[in-house]
Amino acid sequence: MKFISTRGNDIAFNIDDVLVKGIANDGGLYLPKTLPQFELTQFKKDSTILDTARILLTPFFTRSSLIDSIDSIIDESLSFPIPSVRMLDHQNRWLLELFHGPTAAFKDIGARFLASCLSRLNKNQENPLVILVATSGDTGGAVASAFHGRQNVKVIVLFPEGKVSKRQEKQLTCWGDNILSLSVNGTFDSCQSLVKQIFADYSLSERYRFSSANSINFGRLLPQSIYYAHTSVKHFKKTKIKPNFIVPTGNLGNGLACVMAKLMGFPVGRIILALNENRLIEDYLDGAEWETRSSIETLANAMDVGNASNMERLISMFGNVEALKGAISAKSVSDKSIKEEIKNCHRSASIVVCPHTATASYIYNNLDETSKKNHWIIVATAHPAKFDEVVEPLIGTSVDVPNELELMLNRQSQVYNIDPTMTDFINIINSKLD
Numbered sequence: 001m002k003f004i005s006t007r008g009n010d011i012a013f014n015i016d017d018v019l020v021k022g023i024a025n026d027g028g029l030y031l032p033k034t035l036p037q038f039e040l041t042q043f044k045k046d047s048t049i050l051d052t053a054r055i056l057l058t059p060f061f062t063r064s065s066l067i068d069s070i071d072s073i074i075d076e077s078l079s080f081p082i083p084s085v086r087m088l089d090h091q092n093r094w095l096l097e098l099f100h101g102p103t104a105a106f107k108d109i110g111a112r113f114l115a116s117c118l119s120r121l122n123k124n125q126e127n128p129l130v131i132l133v134a135t136s137g138d139t140g141g142a143v144a145s146a147f148h149g150r151q152n153v154k155v156i157v158l159f160p161e162g163k164v165s166k167r168q169e170k171q172l173t174c175w176g177d178n179i180l181s182l183s184v185n186g187t188f189d190s191c192q193s194l195v196k197q198i199f200a201d202y203s204l205s206e207r208y209r210f211s212s213a214n215s216i217n218f219g220r221l222l223p224q225s226i227y228y229a230h231t232s233v234k235h236f237k238k239t240k241i242k243p244n245f246i247v248p249t250g251n252l253g254n255g256l257a258c259v260m261a262k263l264m265g266f267p268v269g270r271i272i273l274a275l276n277e278n279r280l281i282e283d284y285l286d287g288a289e290w291e292t293r294s295s296i297e298t299l300a301n302a303m304d305v306g307n308a309s310n311m312e313r314l315i316s317m318f319g320n321v322e323a324l325k326g327a328i329s330a331k332s333v334s335d336k337s338i339k340e341e342i343k344n345c346h347r348s349a350s351i352v353v354c355p356h357t358a359t360a361s362y363i364y365n366n367l368d369e370t371s372k373k374n375h376w377i378i379v380a381t382a383h384p385a386k387f388d389e390v391v392e393p394l395i396g397t398s399v400d401v402p403n404e405l406e407l408m409l410n411r412q413s414q415v416y417n418i419d420p421t422m423t424d425f426i427n428i429i430n431s432k433l434d
């Protein structure tokens, strides 16, 4: 399969280059030249998500050196359940639980797929591949967990000291081995700036090969299409109705994966992107300019993104905003409504949702009555136990912690503190990375 950059000046002839490089040579983002098309008859009523994954992924791996490893890559990335659960209070509403992985958020799926591919692709290289992740919370934990103990790859996680929750910090620092965790005396922006400067540092790039694992890497997006494909096919075969999806959205990786599943022929109905107070996507679809906005801190902190980088992909796929509006809509939800919705879900449906999932659930509850007659799947992106500090005071009781998260919380932390300077950053890499 061929991939082209959204900016039109770079082509990759197989997925291997796309995964290793992360970003195209012209600064754009890679997309398949054409998306493969699938028919419902290719999927059986009783097929598992692993079966769906194999059928969906195969065309993307033509001419890839990984083609014979697809089954192992799938097993390693989707090794936990992804159930679609009917909610008791409304007949037509389901919750797609993407949070049963090791770090209790949907990012586990993309991160594990990428780790599985990259460690194989880097097998015969002399210099180790070093993955850099600047994180404000969820991404770093998923990436560290996915790459921990893998051969041929090292990871450096940078997070702003004192600005992540206790449980998030534990997920970023409980590793050691091939994971180097750095707390930086600065903001998320200073972490990101250090990462950018390292890419440009010639002295280090002779010893290490640097890459990035944030959601501009196509390898994070592609595996996310699998759960939309699988859930929509299952749902349609059972009910003959295409389900609509409401997707909590920040950088637009998960939402884009849903759009890709629809474009590949899977029975996906309407797609609504649920935003927090960072509302640029909604404003843009309403006619505003795509402009640089700084992010606003909200209760759904993994969605605190000013400019969603994957919008570049959507615009490139649809050509213009008008066409895009035919495929998606977006709605911003305030912190006040997030709180209300967490309480409401607990009271009326006896379920506890995380602040991100609450944005999607709130949008469902505010649909008009006609729309509510259709089938809706609310995408649950994280386990509420990860956000206990927000959720527990609202519902007045404690949230059970999943086993894997519990194990992680009990591990020893290993973390180094640095100032946000290149001198500190390079010193720590030189002394700790080998």
Ligand SMILES: *Cc1c(COP(=O)(O)O)cnc(C)c1O
Pocket: 105, 106, 107, 138, 139, 215, 248, 249, 250, 251, 252, 253, 254, 255, 302, 303, 356, 357, 381, 382
């Ligand atoms: C990252 C994240 C999101 C946003 O997903 P994008 O792919 O960046 O749009 C939503 N919810 C949770 C819990 C997340 O960790």
